[in-house]
Amino acid sequence: MKRVVQALLVIGVAAVSSIVFATAGPETINLKEKFNVQGNKAAVIFPHHKHQEKLACTKCHPTDTGGPLKVEIKKTKGFGNDFHKQFCWPCHVEMKVPKGKSCGTCHK
Numbered sequence: 001m002k003r004v005v006q007a008l009l010v011i012g013v014a015a016v017s018s019i020v021f022a023t024a025g026p027e028t029i030n031l032k033e034k035f036n037v038q039g040n041k042a043a044v045i046f047p048h049h050k051h052q053e054k055l056a057c058t059k060c061h062p063t064d065t066g067g068p069l070k071v072e073i074k075k076t077k078g079f080g081n082d083f084h085k086q087f088c089w090p091c092h093v094e095m096k097v098p099k100g101k102s103c104g105t106c107h108k
């Protein structure tokens with residue numbers, strides 16, 4: 001009996017963690033590709049799971065399961081794009097991320 005209970009527990013834990021993974025989205029996201037950004041800067045590979053370790057989903061998404069971004073990215077071209085102005089930079093400044101606005105942190 002004890003073994004059966006243990007086995008069921010293992011299955012239960014596996015099922016729950018696979019649901020969490022299924023909704024957590026990709027580990028990294030190529031934003032240049034995803035948003036079809038035109039330009040010569042090296043593509044930004046966004047470390048998605050690394051951000052999830054530090055922040056609640058709702059810092060960036062409307063709900064705990066992800067979905068669209070809370071900030072609507074309209075302008076993607078040039079230095080004054082909405083990633084810099086509305087999304088990545090304001091939070092990096094607010095949270096005092098080391099080198100959070102240095103080009104090489106995001107454009108490798």
Ligand code: HEC
Pocket residue numbers: 023024025026029034046048051052055056057058059060061064065066067068069
């Ligand atoms: C620091 C910001 C940030 C946090 C925190 C964050 N995400 Fe995301 N997430 C993004 C960005 C940026 C994208 C890519 C843009 C897009 O898909 O619109 C994305 C995309 C996604 C996608 C869609 C992927 C696809 O292929 O369409 C899912 C699902 C997702 N996130 C789930 C989550 C969940 C669940 C959490 C919390 C555990 C979370 N995210 C936390 C920024 C974040």
Ligand code: HEC
Pocket residue numbers: 031044045046047050051054055059060083087088089091092095097105106
């Ligand atoms: C809501 C807050 C928030 C937003 C929005 C956000 N970041 Fe961050 N970011 C952080 C924090 C906090 C860290 C520090 C993580 C740590 O200490 O490991 C970080 C760290 C990073 C790092 C360094 C990771 C490493 O390896 O140390 C990169 C690269 C990065 N962010 C890219 C981005 C990009 C690109 C965007 C926009 C698409 C973005 N971030 C949006 C909060 C944010």
Ligand code: HEC
Pocket residue numbers: 030031032033037038039040041042043044045076077078079081083084088089092100101102103104105106107
């Ligand atoms: C916190 C992350 C982050 C930092 C720091 C950052 N950028 Fe960006 N940048 C992005 C994202 C995200 C995009 C849009 C996606 C992409 O182009 O891959 C972008 C796009 C751009 C673009 C438009 C696309 C292109 O290829 O021309 C330029 C220009 C640019 N950045 C220049 C810079 C310069 C110069 C710096 C340093 C002063 C810098 N960025 C620092 C995240 C960052």
